[in-house]
Amino acid sequence: MTLADAPRVRRRAHRAWAVAAVTMLALVAAAGFRSSTGALLEPLEEDFGWSRGATSGAVSLNLIVYGLTAPFAAALMGRFGVRRVVPMALVLTAVGSGLTLVMTSAWQLWLLWGLAVGVGTGALALVFGAIVANRWFVTHRGLVTGVFSAAGSTGQLVFLPAIAALADGPGWRWAAGLVAAFALLLAPIAWLVMRDSPASLGVTAYGSEVGTLPVPIQPTAGAARLALVTLRQVATSWTFWALFASFWVCGWSTNGLIGTHFIPAAHDHGMPETTSAGLLALIGVFDIVGTIASGWLTDRIDPRLLLFVYYLLRGLSLLWVDQLLGDAIHPSLFLFVLFYGLDWVATVPPTVALCREHFGLERSGVVFGWVFASHMVGAGVAASFAGWTRQATGTYLGAWITAGILCLGAAVVCLMIPRRPEAAQP
Template identity: 60%
Template sequence: MKSSRLFHPAWVVAAVAFVALVGAAGFRATPSVLLHPLHAEFGWPLATISAAVSVNLLLYGLTAPFAAALMERFGIRRVVTGALLLVAAGSGLTVFMTASWQLIACWGVLVGLGTGSMALAFVATVTGRWFVKRRGLVTGVLTAGGAAGQLVFLPVLANLVQSYNWKVAALVVAAAALLVVPLVVFFLREHPADLGLPLYGGTEVVRPQPAAGGPGAASRALSGLRTGVRSRAFWLLAGGFAICGATTNGLVGTHFIPAAHDHGVAETTAAGLLALVGLFDIVGTIASGWLTDRVDSRVLLAAYYGLRGLSLLVLPSLFADTTGPTMLVFIVFYGLDWVATVPPTVALCREYFGDRGPVVFGWVFASHQIGAAIAATGAGFVRDRLGEYTLAWYVAGALAIGAAVLSLMLKRREPEPVPVEPEPAVATAPRAWRLRPSDG
């Protein structure tokens, strides 16, 4: 027991989860790099290609709450292994496509289901099962796994597309997902109680309730949704997170490289800038996790969304054929703020919904991806119609400021009243007994 306290296995599980998230994140970097190559090879409009990205983003979000429930019923290891295989299949099969519907099937459906099964609900499940102390910090580190994947893959994929073609880049993503599978199979444990240990920071071994005989994964997910929709806090969190998705994955993550290319910036240079966003996102998200353990999460969300909105309103004036210092300042700032919203949002779901927090957060995250899907398609439509992205940046900036207002509307949850036990019957019996002599 002493050695387990020196190095708790929770850190091994967190490390494997981080690597799995990095492996799945390879595809998250792919769409922005391949938009123009696919347009050039097949002649598909950017709006059509963006629609495939939107399907991916939508399924990525809608799968999350069901994946969280599946992890409760069948275990983290099985679900994550299957998810990685779906990502590999979806990315690898794109090299055989000849029509746009096949792009939607591979990019949208297969990869959307796979990455959605390892979305942020996966992070909430791991931290909820394994950590009491440092939960906010670990949430930040795991969330940064997606940013690390973007950092690792984006410049590599851009150079592969430039040196070879987009098919090589797609196959590299498939291979990366497959390489993570053995780590998950051999090292991703289900629960500390399986090892006879308490959660990290806990004092007692807590046995998880067996899922067998209980409701199915779909019922668990839908039950979490029913719990959420009856709460005002859910709608405020979901509304803010939908705007978060629109202003990150949907707009900047998908359209920053094409927008920079419109202003004469080489795609490899733009990919490098977006990779820097990923680099600073790691720092920002870990710092946000640290702050979440110490500062009111409502205040953090309002600050993150408000500052993001202001930066997006400035962005259209920063695009030029050369990368100036002001653009680098934007990249650093936006990277620090990219998914810094996740740790406080997870913490608030746990505060408002208790043990159902991971599943409810899955639905909050679904709203994130709905917002991302709308923004991905909408920005592509704006670009096709107006020939530029300026309107999209301004709308996103205004929405982000609105999300800051929604965050400030969240009320602190009142603690549950402590039930007062009734006075034991034995305390009143002697008084009644003492009265009897005087009666007679």
């Protein structure tokens, strides 16, 4: 029998890629409803007569609950498995979003947006992506983390123009229903495709050495206890608090300020909401490129230096944004959108890498959960601060300047993070 007659062995794609694809979709779904808040603030205020403080407060609660859920969700995934937690989180997000269709009072907005959707999307936060990347990939781990980080922008890109158009046309309820339906449809897909670890299928992570035996993920007892114990263990580390503080500023300057208030701020300058929503979606387009590129760079460059550059340039751009807004798109505003998109969550891959390098692979998911919690708490504080600033002064100028100064401070803090300890191994 010749070589040509030998039966061909079809190489099957590694299951890690299917898991990564569903992870990406889940992250997109979670980001979809959250990206709708900026486009729905004014429609809700017009429909119910609520103040900017009331709607911004609901968004703040959503962001804070979203962030605080992350470390406990990471521990829950260790206790009950990713395959169980993810579909339940999608269903909770769909229920919370769907019930907004029949709400009549501001407290119901706080309950549904703030608590239900906050918990559901918090369990599908970037911590979830970090856990999947760490468990399923060895090769291209930083790049995959960058792709997962870009999923939030993809959700913004996919949903925001449609949400703005629906809110401007048939009404905001159609917009909320769109995201609820997408999340509900994705839940059974996640259950069928997701697995807790490569070992559950008898395979190793993608890129592991040939012949390496798969290591099962041992369930951990007491998710809440694990999250709190991990926090106590790392609370004496300067690296942890540096990452905690810088990511707090990251959340302030992205989800809390730009993500929530860019559309109403642009509208204050005479720009139509559909136009500003398109610009925010365009930020999402550029963020996909920037975050994936950041993941690639993280595999090659000191993550501390990357964070320093990201925060420095972001802070400088925020100091000028109020002068760039107007009733139409002009080249300087487009350049801001281009840069801010590239920098939006480019901070995630190097932050995840520093958590893994300084605190080890096993603890990195929960540690990053706490760091991510600070991100969303910062976002929640910023959403309310910017709303109160606008309500008190009639302008967002103070909010832009404050965010710019905070980013410059975060750049300095990141540069002070020590090099990777010799004893810490991934």
